[in-house]
Amino acid sequence: MxxxxxxxxxxxxxxxxxxxxxxxxxxxxxxxxxxxxxxxxxxxxxxxxxxxxxxxxxxxxxxxxxxxxxxxxxxxxxxxxxxxxxxxxxxxxxxxxxxxxxxxxxxxxxxxxxxxxxxxxxxxLPSDAPDIPELSQPEQKSAADLLSWEYEQVFGLDFARAYVGPEHEDKVDHRLAVHHRRIDALQDALARYGNIPQPESAYTSGEQELPHDSASALAFIDGLAEHDGRKWSAAATGAAQEESPDQEWVTWLIGIAAESHGMH
Known part of the structure; x- marks a missing residue:
């Protein structure tokens, strides 16, 4: 014992x-x-x-x-x-x-x-995302990828907007404004380093079928929002798991991911 x-x-x-x-x-x-x-x-x-x-x-x-x-x-x-x-x-x-x-x-x-x-x-919380910080070399690469992603979101929302009824246009316009703000922030951040990716003339719809009427357009927009939340969440968790994470960059990504989740 x-x-x-x-x-x-x-x-x-x-x-x-x-x-x-x-x-x-x-x-x-x-x-x-x-x-x-x-x-x-x-x-x-x-x-x-x-x-x-x-x-x-x-x-x-x-x-x-x-x-x-x-x-x-x-x-x-x-x-x-x-x-x-x-x-x-x-x-x-x-x-x-x-x-x-x-x-x-x-x-x-x-x-x-x-x-x-x-x-x-x-x-x-009803708060705005923080300002984007200075970017390291790996963060510039991540920011460029996220900028390309934002271009794709705007293309998809613009395409879907043509099919939604007038009662849904404000919702789409709000989301477009959010994505354009992100594009501006990412472009401004990358401009400091002289490398700003430009949008493609068109994008594929990925896993989703392109909309053809109001109902499919609304479903398409919801799908875009879901994928957007996943994309930014993955970016935030990936940045946090770096060997020497940059807290300001992680905080900014968390803020944008939270903004995305708020649009679901």
């Missing part, structure tokens, strides 16, 4: 520990969920699900025994008390800021999860 206790003590002392930044994010999400409950249940649900995912990630990184339990050294206690702040907007803004900042600082294995959570939180 004493031998078992000694082994347990060794495991407790030398065993794996929760990744500190992940644990801080998880505890903050759990506390936010408690604070938002009854104030903004939708926001509370988002933060609760984010807390669950973060605690699950901590367990995954620590490993589990045959019964699915983590080592005792890696066990965590979820917060049980709320911070009684009435302003749900402030809670979500603080959560978005902290999660965005952590996206390129947590262990590499967890950066996709944290970046996706940062995107979801930023999509919640």
């Amino acid at each position: 004493a031998g078992c206790q000694a082994v347990d003590s060794v495991v407790d002392y030398f065993g794996p520990r929760p990744e500190s930044r992940l644990l801080a994010l998880a505890d903050a999400a759990a506390t936010d969920a408690l604070s938002l409950s009854g104030v903004d249940d939708h926001a509370a649900g988002l933060r609760s699900s984010q807390a669950d995912a973060l605690y699950a990630e901590i367990t995954r990184l620590c490993g589990t025994d045959d019964a699915g339990n983590p080592p005792r050294s890696c066990e965590v206690e979820r917060p049980t008390e709320a911070n009684h702040a009435a302003d749900s907007g402030e809670i979500m803004e603080n959560a978005a800021s902290a999660t965005t900042e952590a996206a390129d600082e947590v262990t590499v294995e967890s950066r996709t999860l944290v970046t996706e959570q940062a995107i979801a939180l930023n999509a919640w």
Whole structure:
């Protein structure tokens, strides 16, 4: 019996520990969920699900025994008390800021999860994307690819606009304005380095069939928005996973990805 206790003590002392930044994010999400409950249940649900995912990630990184339990050294206690702040907007803004900042600082294995959570939180907030930063050589290549992508989105939306009814034109025009703002930002950023890709005369529709009436045009536009969200999310998570990520670039990509998700 004493031998078992000694082994347990060794495991407790030398065993794996929760990744500190992940644990801080998880505890903050759990506390936010408690604070938002009854104030903004939708926001509370988002933060609760984010807390669950973060605690699950901590367990995954620590490993589990045959019964699915983590080592005792890696066990965590979820917060049980709320911070009684009435302003749900402030809670979500603080959560978005902290999660965005952590996206390129947590262990590499967890950066996709944290970046996706940062995107979801930023999509919640009515804020503009930050200014695009100075670009390194690899970032210039990524920016050029994203600029070509934006040209393609504008081509697709312009094509679809010809088929939607007048009642949907404002929606299409809003999306076109968003994409044109991105094009301007990317062109201005790349102009500093003397290399600005130009749009093609036409683009293929990829996986989607080109629209031929109002219903197919609306479905096509929704498909464009879904693919756009995936494209920018992938760019953000990819940048966060670099060996030496540029936080300003990651933050900008998260902001644009959040903007895309807000248009779904």
